[in-house]
Amino acid sequence: MDNLDRACNPLDMANSMAGSGQHSMAVARAAIDEALAMRAGAGAAAPQASVFVAPQQMPYIDLERNLVAAPDRVAEVLFVLKQPQIILLGNVLSDEECDAIIAHCGTRYTRSTVTGEADGSSMVHEGRTSEMAFIRRGEAEVAERIERRLAALAHWPAECSEPFQLQKYDATQEYRPHYDWLDPDSSGHRSHLARGGQRLATFILYLSDVEQGGGTVFPGLGLEVYPKKGSALWFLNTDINHQPDKRTLHGGAPVVSGTKIIANKWLRQGRYG
Ligand SMILES: O=C(O)CCC(=O)C(=O)O
Numbered sequence: 645m646d647n648l649d650r651a652c653n654p655l656d657m658a659n660s661m662a663g664s665g666q667h668s669m670a671v672a673r674a675a676i677d678e679a680l681a682m683r684a685g686a687g688a689a690a691p692q693a694s695v696f697v698a699p700q701q702m703p704y705i706d707l708e709r710n711l712v713a714a715p716d717r718v719a720e721v722l723f724v725l726k727q728p729q730i731i732l733l734g735n736v737l738s739d740e741e742c743d744a745i746i747a748h749c750g751t752r753y754t755r756s757t758v759t760g761e762a763d764g765s766s767m768v769h770e771g772r773t774s775e776m777a778f779i780r781r782g783e784a785e786v787a788e789r790i791e792r793r794l795a796a797l798a799h800w801p802a803e804c805s806e807p808f809q810l811q812k813y814d815a816t817q818e819y820r821p822h823y824d825w826l827d828p829d830s831s832g833h834r835s836h837l838a839r840g841g842q843r844l845a846t847f848i849l850y851l852s853d854v855e856q857g858g859g860t861v862f863p864g865l866g867l868e869v870y871p872k873k874g875s876a877l878w879f880l881n882t883d884i885n886h887q888p889d890k891r892t893l894h895g896g897a898p899v900v901s902g903t904k905i906i907a908n909k910w911l912r913q914g915r916y917g
Pocket residue numbers: 811819824848858859860861894895896897906908
C-alpha cells in the first residue's frame with residue numbers, strides 16, 4: 645500500500661515482489677489488485693455494481709505448476725518462451741468443443757480482411773488469403789464456456805476481449821507475418837484503439853489438426869508452432885507498460901495439405917463492446 649501511495653507502477657511492483665522469490669507472480673498480483681481496490685474505495689463512495697473497472701495490469705497465465713487449472717478444465721503447459729512471452733498450452737479444448745465451434749460456424753466464412761492503415765476499414769489483402777467467421781457474444785453456449793475458461797486462464801475479464809474470430813485455411817492459404825497490436829502511429833488503427841484499447845495478448849485456439857504445413861511462425865525468433873487440435877497458443881503483444889512489442893512478428897504459414905481452423909481471441913486493455 646505504501647508503494648502504491650508513492651505511485652509506483654503496480655505491475656513493476658508485482659514483478660519485483662515475484663522476482664524477490666518470496667511470492668509467486670499470482671500471489672503478488674493478487675495482493676496488488678487488493679491494494680488497488682482498497683485505494684480506489686478509500687475516500688470515495690463505494691463503487692456501484694454497474695460500474696466496470698478494467699484491470700490496470702497485464703493478463704497472465706500462472707506458470708507456477710506444469711498444469712494450469714481453469715474452473716472446468718486443466719490445461720498443460722507444453723512450451724514457454726520468456727521474452728517475448730509465448731506459451732503453448734495443451735488440452736485447453738476437448739475435441740467435441742472444437743467440433744462444436746466449427747459446426748456452429750458452418751458455412752458462414754467470408755474472405756479474410758485486415759485493418760486498413762489509412763482509414764481503419766476492413767480490406768482484403770494478398771498477405772491474408774484465409775477465410776474468416778465471427779461468433780458474436782451470447783450466440784453459442786460452447787463459445788461462452790470457452791470464453792469463460794480463457795478469461796480464467798488469463799486472469800482477464802471476458803468483457804475486455806474481442807469476440808472469437810475464426811480463420812479457415814485450405815491448401816496454399818496463409819497469413820503472412822504481421823503484428824496483432826494496433827499501431828498508435830497509424831490513423832486507421834487509432835479508431836480501433838479508441839474502442840477497447842490495445843490488444844495486450846493473443847490466444848490462438850487450434851480447432852483442427854493439419855496434415856502438412858500451417859504452423860504459426862515467428863520469423864524473428866526462429867520459432868514455428870505446429871497446430872494441434874485442442875491446444876492454445878498465447879503471446880503477449882506488448883510490454884508491461886502496454887507498449888507494442890516488435891518481437892511478436894508472427895504469421896500463419898501456408899497450409900500444404902488438410903484444413904487449418906483456428907479461433908483468435910484478443911485481450912484488450914479495456915472493455916470491448
Ligand atoms: O494462422 C495462424 O497460425 C496465425 C493467425 C494470426 O496470426 C492472426 O489471425 O492474427
